[in-house]
Amino acid sequence: MKFSKENYTVYINYNRDEEKAKETKQLIENEGGKAVLLQADIGNKDSLKAMLDSLPSIDVFIHNAVYAKTSKIESITDEEWEKSIGVNVTPLLKISQHIFSGMKEKQYGRIFAISSLGASRAVNSYTNIGVAKAAEEAMIRYIAGEWGKYGITANTISPGSMDTEAFRSVFAEKADERLAYVATRSPLKRIVSFEEVANLIYHYCQPDMSMVTGQNIRIDGGYSLLS
Numbered sequence: 001m002k003f004s005k006e007n008y009t010v011y012i013n014y015n016r017d018e019e020k021a022k023e024t025k026q027l028i029e030n031e032g033g034k035a036v037l038l039q040a041d042i043g044n045k046d047s048l049k050a051m052l053d054s055l056p057s058i059d060v061f062i063h064n065a066v067y068a069k070t071s072k073i074e075s076i077t078d079e080e081w082e083k084s085i086g087v088n089v090t091p092l093l094k095i096s097q098h099i100f101s102g103m104k105e106k107q108y109g110r111i112f113a114i115s116s117l118g119a120s121r122a123v124n125s126y127t128n129i130g131v132a133k134a135a136e137e138a139m140i141r142y143i144a145g146e147w148g149k150y151g152i153t154a155n156t157i158s159p160g161s162m163d164t165e166a167f168r169s170v171f172a173e174k175a176d177e178r179l180a181y182v183a184t185r186s187p188l189k190r191i192v193s194f195e196e197v198a199n200l201i202y203h204y205c206q207p208d209m210s211m212v213t214g215q216n217i218r219i220d221g222g223y224s225l226l227s
Contacts, residue, residue, distance in 0.1 A: 002198035003060070004033025011058065013038040013051060013065075043067065043087040048094060057102030060205055063092045063136070064114040068166040070125045080128055088132035092139050096154075100147070109152035110205045113140050115216060116158055117224055129170070137216055144214030153213035155204060159197045160186075160220025188221035 004010050010028060012035055014021035021037050028035040040051030042065055067087035069080050092113055103109025117123065118130030119137055136156060143154040161167060161182040168175040183190050200219050204212060218224055 004028040009034040042091040052098045060110045084132045089135045104150040107151035111154040115156040156216045158218045186221040186223040
């Protein structure tokens with residue numbers, strides 16, 4: 001919604017929930033914006049490739065897909081581990097590779113990955129997600145280091161706990177309790193909003209932010225300072 005209001009054409013990929021994807025597209029169009037829906041299970045190589053074949057040159061890429069399956073270390077299965085890497089990490093590389101030539105030609109590009117506190121802290125039963133998020137952060141640093149000379153910046157955004165479907169799938173029936181706890185522990189006494197994260201990402205897309213790259217940018221109301 002933020003980018004569409006700033007006259008970007010927004011390409012939205014979804015996996016299974018076509019109804020919600022169409023709803024998002026309609027919200028954008030109701031505000032006079034432009035949106036294109038793409039469908040792919042980005043954890044599946046063939047599905048991802050088919051989606052990329054229909055994706056034109058883009059200026060901003062936000063990788064916010066997540067496989068949010070938690071387990072104790074001793075209980076992580078091969079399938080869970082491979083799925084986590086396959087959804088959280090591999091598409092960041094493959095999509096970035098796909099859009100690289102267009103960004104290089106324009107001498108402009110912005111690449112973002114949505115990370116979490118669990119990438120740098122040992123959160124209970126979060127290994128399967130946290131390790132993948134840490135790999136995302138490493139990938140972003142390498143993209144920043146190698147492609148900066150082409151006017152391409154890459155950063156991770158770590159927004160802390162938000163009331164998302166992924167968050168609720170991780171914490172299940174304790175989600176409300178967890179969100180309330182995070183708000184209480186935050187110096188600002190609330191959780192971050194979707195709008196605040198969107199505004200931050202848009203801000204770092206501006207030309208005068210071209211020297212900010214390879215960073216993990218936290219927007220969590222100071223929660224990580226006290227947790």
